[in-house]
Structures are given as C-alpha cells and as structure tokens.
Amino acid sequence: MKRENKTKLRNRLSRIEGQVRGIGRMVDEERYCIDVLTQLQAVRAALSRVETEMLKDHLGHCIEAAITGGDAAEQRQKAGELIELLERSAK
16 A cells, blocks of 8 residues: 555544544434434445545555566456455445
8 A cells, every 4th residue: 555545544534433433422412313324424425435545546556566567376366356355345
C-alpha cells in the first residue's frame, strides 16, 4: 500500500469509528429510528468508499506487480484471491 493512501484510509477509518460510536450513543439515548438509520447508511457508504480505495490500491500495486513480474503462479494466485473476494461480496 502506498504511504499516502494508508494515511488517507486510516483517517477515513478513524472518522467512521467516531460515527459508529455516535450511533451507539444515539441508540442509548433512544433517538428517533430514522435518525439512527440515516447514520447507519452514512457509515455503510463511508465503508464502501474505503473498500473501493483499497481495491484500487490492490489493483494498482499488488495485481500490477504480479502482472509485470511475469510469474504466472503469482498472477494466478492474485487473480484467484480477487475472484474469491468478489464472490464473497456477491453473497
């Protein structure tokens, strides 16, 4: 992972962590359900953005290195990992 991406992703994850703690407080305070659901959707969207950035980084770094490295076994391994990940997310 590139250093600048790591910092950005770590910052995003810290914000998400704060959002989740805030949702916990909202539940404790018995806040209006729609308000809690709205925050849950925001967290899910934020996690999706982190996931997208991680996937881009993986493709641009790990997969690209396997392709340019010329090692067919490593290429198959990286492709297999990605396919497995995508299959899990489709369920």
